Amino acid sequence: MVKTRHGSKTGIRVEPPATLPALSPAPNSKLPAQLRFPLLVLMTWTLFGTLWSTISPFTAGDLATVSRSRDDWWNIVGLMVWKAALVAVGWYGGYDCSDFAAFTFLSAVPYYYFLEAFYVIRPTTVWTGLVIDTLVAYIPFYTFKVSSSIHSIKTPRGVAANRSVINDFGVQAATSLFAAGIYAVVIFLSYTTWLPIHLVLHFDGIRDISLAHNSNFPHLIAGFLPIGFAAKIFLFTPAEAAKPDAYDREIAKFNPETATLKDTLIFNLFGYSNRTRTLMRRTATLAVIGGLHTWLRTYITVEGSEILGAAGWSGVWSTAAVVTGLMYVWVGDV
Numbered sequence: 463m464v465k466t467r468h469g470s471k472t473g474i475r476v477e478p479p480a481t482l483p484a485l486s487p488a489p490n491s492k493l494p495a496q497l498r499f500p501l502l503v504l505m506t507w508t509l510f511g512t513l514w515s516t517i518s519p520f521t522a523g524d525l526a527t528v529s530r531s532r533d534d535w536w537n538i539v540g541l542m543v544w545k546a547a548l549v550a551v552g553w554y555g556g557y558d559c560s561d562f563a564a565f566t567f568l569s570a571v572p573y574y575y576f577l578e579a580f581y582v583i584r585p586t587t588v589w590t591g592l593v594i595d596t597l598v599a600y601i602p603f604y605t606f607k608v609s610s611s612i613h614s615i616k617t618p619r620g621v622a623a624n625r626s627v628i629n630d631f632g633v634q635a636a637t638s639l640f641a642a643g644i645y646a647v648v649i650f651l652s653y654t655t656w657l658p659i660h661l662v663l664h665f666d667g668i669r670d671i672s673l674a675h676n677s678n679f680p681h682l683i684a685g686f687l688p689i690g691f692a693a694k695i696f697l698f699t700p701a702e703a704a705k706p707d708a709y710d711r712e713i714a715k716f717n718p719e720t721a722t723l724k725d726t727l728i729f730n731l732f733g734y735s736n737r738t739r740t741l742m743r744r745t746a747t748l749a750v751i752g753g754l755h756t757w758l759r760t761y762i763t764v765e766g767s768e769i770l771g772a773a774g775w776s777g778v779w780s781t782a783a784v785v786t787g788l789m790y791v792w793v794g795d796v
Contacts, residue, residue, distance in 0.1 A: 505602040505605065514594060528764055548755065562600070562603045565747070566596055566598075567592065570592055571779075577764075580673070641694060644789055654677075664767070698793075701790065754776070
């Protein structure tokens with residue numbers, strides 16, 4: 463990754479930031495702070511159960527035909543705990559409703575895409591599930607947090623570091639298409655190399671593997687445009703909007719000619735701008751937490767799935783997230 467360095471006439475000790483502050487929108491509720499998160503989790507659980515119960519008669523049992531039985535109490539408790547953990551990632555990570563909805567969408571896509579591609583689940587069922595998961599993420603966060611103005615059509619002056627960039631439709635469209643292309647490349651390369659054999663070996667009962675053998679790259683890009691748009695919202699826009707902070711002012715004073723070896727080492731390891739740190743932090747969250755979510759959901763819910771099979775599938779998408787983040791760092795430095 464590229465770091466922006468600035469010379470100075472004076473040497474200065476550069477210490478790594480003690481914290482990596484997130485862009486945290488103001489609360490959208492006058493409730494006491496200690497009550498907002500528990501109520502947010504409760505609302506998420508309630509909305510999730512209500513929406514899925516409402517649409518279950520219309521999905522004709524599609525998901526039930528490929529799902530393991532989850533009637534045991536520990537399965538239900540585990541699902542609720544994991545949902546609460548995901549909400550905590552968004553809440554304490556400083557995400558607003560758009561951020562968390564995009565993160566949830568990106569984390570849920572691999573599971574639903576897997577069901578449609580290899581278990582022949584109807585597209586209507588898949589998209590219904592995706593919409594529900596995204597709404598369950600968006601509505602509670604919208605209720606308890608104000609949407610950050612960086613996601614509005616016209617960002618006010620002084621709010622974002624690169625206001626002209628995040629308000630430019632051409633830039634937003636290009637970065638969305640760029641992310642969709644990166645995801646398509648990673649999936650396409652996996653299809654043409656190791657993934658088909660991996661799926662057959664580690665998913666007992668997989669119904670159709672033809673997509674992995676006959677994938678079409680342009681079709682993948684077109685199908686992944688919603689992924690690219692979500693990646694732009696979650697990764698690119700917040701990073702470009704991140705204003706220089708106190709740590710940026712410290713690293714701007716770094717002088718390689720007068721710095722000690724220790725200072726130089728610390729600068730090389732931690733001397734990233736707030737924009738890059740924001741992008742790195744969100745990319746890591748998507749790759750690790752999103753990858754873990756895909757692994758858990760695939761292994762626990764899909765009948766016949768093995769640990770290695772689910773890990774391989776989630777690893778593909780985590781790789782795509784990492785590559786997208788790295789390329790966005792490069793785009794931001796151009």
